[in-house]
Amino acid sequence: MTDAAAPPESAFDPQALETARVLFARPAVFMMGAAQISGLPAADLPEVAFAGRSNVGKSSLINGLVGQHRLARASNEPGRTREVNFFVLDERLRLVDLPGYGFARASKTTAMEFQDLGRAYLRGRPNLKRVYLLIDARHGLKPVDAEALDALDQAAVSYQIVLTKADKIKPAEVDAVVQQTLQAIAKRPAAFPRVLATSSEKGGGLPDLRAEIALACDVHAL
Numbered sequence: 001m002t003d004a005a006a007p008p009e010s011a012f013d014p015q016a017l018e019t020a021r022v023l024f025a026r027p028a029v030f031m032m033g034a035a036q037i038s039g040l041p042a043a044d045l046p047e048v049a050f051a052g053r054s055n056v057g058k059s060s061l062i063n064g065l066v067g068q069h070r071l072a073r074a075s076n077e078p079g080r081t082r083e084v085n086f087f088v089l090d091e092r093l094r095l096v097d098l099p100g101y102g103f104a105r106a107s108k109t110t111a112m113e114f115q116d117l118g119r120a121y122l123r124g125r126p127n128l129k130r131v132y133l134l135i136d137a138r139h140g141l142k143p144v145d146a147e148a149l150d151a152l153d154q155a156a157v158s159y160q161i162v163l164t165k166a167d168k169i170k171p172a173e174v175d176a177v178v179q180q181t182l183q184a185i186a187k188r189p190a191a192f193p194r195v196l197a198t199s200s201e202k203g204g205g206l207p208d209l210r211a212e213i214a215l216a217c218d219v220h221a222l
């Protein structure tokens with residue numbers, strides 16, 4: 001790590017940030033949605049997946065990362081949100097949008113089906129490099145998120161918590177939520193010990209998240 005040379009607000013050196021910026025400026029395209037575990041694409045590219053409660057800001061974050069407004073569709077398209085959606089970036093890696101959890105209006109059975117698909121994906125994906133678990137910065141970790149954390153620990157997939165909508169609260173409040181979250185995950189074996197605060201609206205935290213994804217997928221240079 002070259003933390004000493006990095007600006008204080010970033011854990012990454014300028015070169016890593018620049019590589020990631022260029023990577024995410026390259027074409028990102030919707031590949032496919034899988035409604036069943038048998039319909040997943042071949043595990044032939046590195047993948048990072050995004051999980052979180054519905055409405056946490058998952059579509060906005062994926063769109064913000066690639067700088068496209070309409071790549072990941074809004075959560076109000078019910079068909080799409082039940083699938084695992086795959087986006088290919090630069091024909092080099094895939095961003096994977098997992099079904100949102102915590103649906104208030106879905107029946108219990110339907111909610112379980114979404115989760116089963118998500119869990120099956122997490123357990124059986126050798127090319128899955130990291131899962132980003134999105135948490136609303138205003139709320140922090142909630143009981144409904146604990147189940148997702150348990151599933152991730154059980155699947156033994158490396159995961160990292162990303163706070164969303166950080167622009168909605170004051171910077172000092174964001175710092176407090178980051179600290180609380182770090183404490184809450186300290187004993188969780190598969191949790192990456194860094195929490196990123198992001199704002200898809202203002203762009204805050206996105207350069208670092210791009211750099212995290214590039215490194216997780218072993219993209220060190222282009």
Ligand code: GDP
Pocket residue numbers: 052053054055056057058059060061074075076100164165166167168198199200201202
């Ligand atoms: P999803 O269900 O997790 O895909 O959530 P969406 O991306 O559709 O976002 C849910 C709502 O939160 C939408 O109204 C977004 O405009 C809003 N939102 C998402 N990200 C941000 C953000 O960074 N800042 C603010 N202020 N609002 C956001």
